[in-house]
Amino acid sequence: MTGYAAPFKIPESVLVVIHTPAWEVLLIRRAGDDDHWQSVTGSKDWPEEPFEAAARRExxxxxxxxxxxxxxxxxxxxxxxxxxxxxxxxxxxxxxxxRNRERLFGLRVPPGTPVRLNPREHLRWRWLPWREAADACFSPSNAEACLMLPRFSPPMGGGGAGLAR
Structure with a gap:
């Protein structure tokens, strides 16, 4: 389509710390960035998109x-x-x-959950213990989120408030 310009990104995003019950954290490496390891992040697709929906989609x-x-x-x-x-x-x-506003989520997954990266966005993935994951994150806010994991997700599948399905 001639003259089409992509819409601007919405300055509201999500950060999702994906982890196992034993607090192993999934980090993904951005395409084009040798040392940019991170959790899942992404902006809302439209202003009214609920943060939870954006987290699930991303x-x-x-x-x-x-x-x-x-x-x-x-x-x-x-x-x-x-x-x-x-x-x-x-x-x-x-x-x-x-400035951007970023909402934080955790996603507990079973050990051995398969990972299929979108190669346009990320090239590699790895699971690390939560403290090592924090050290590997390029973003200070992502590192801090990894360090908060024990506060928001009890180990080994313990309780915790989750979102309704």
Whole structure:
């Protein structure tokens, strides 16, 4: 279509820490970035999209994991980060937008859950113990989220408040 311009990104996003009951965290490496290991992240597709829906969609798009599969539990941590958008990525947003609001989620998955990356976005994946995952994250807010995992997800499949399916 001639003259078509992609819409600007919405400055509201999700960060989803995917982990096993033993607190092994899935990290994915961004395409084109040698050392950019991260959890699943992504912006809303439209302003009214609920954060939970964005989290479920981004997990499926980036890892192929169905958040509603047996043994999976998506939890809204009811925490948000507000941060400056890196200058090299500001062109993706409307003029004058310089800050993003990010909602944090955890996704507990059974050990051995298969991962299918979208090669346009990510090239590699690995599971690391939660403290090592925090050390490997390039983003300080992502590292902090990994370190908060024990507070929001009891080990070995213990209780915790999850989202209704």
């Amino acid at each position: 997990v499926m798009e980036e890892t192929g994991i169905d958040t509603q599969a047996p043994g999976c539990l998506l939890t809204d941590w009811a925490l948000e980060n507000v941060y400056d958008i890196w200058p090299q990525w500001r062109h993706r947003y409307a003029p004058g937008v310089v």
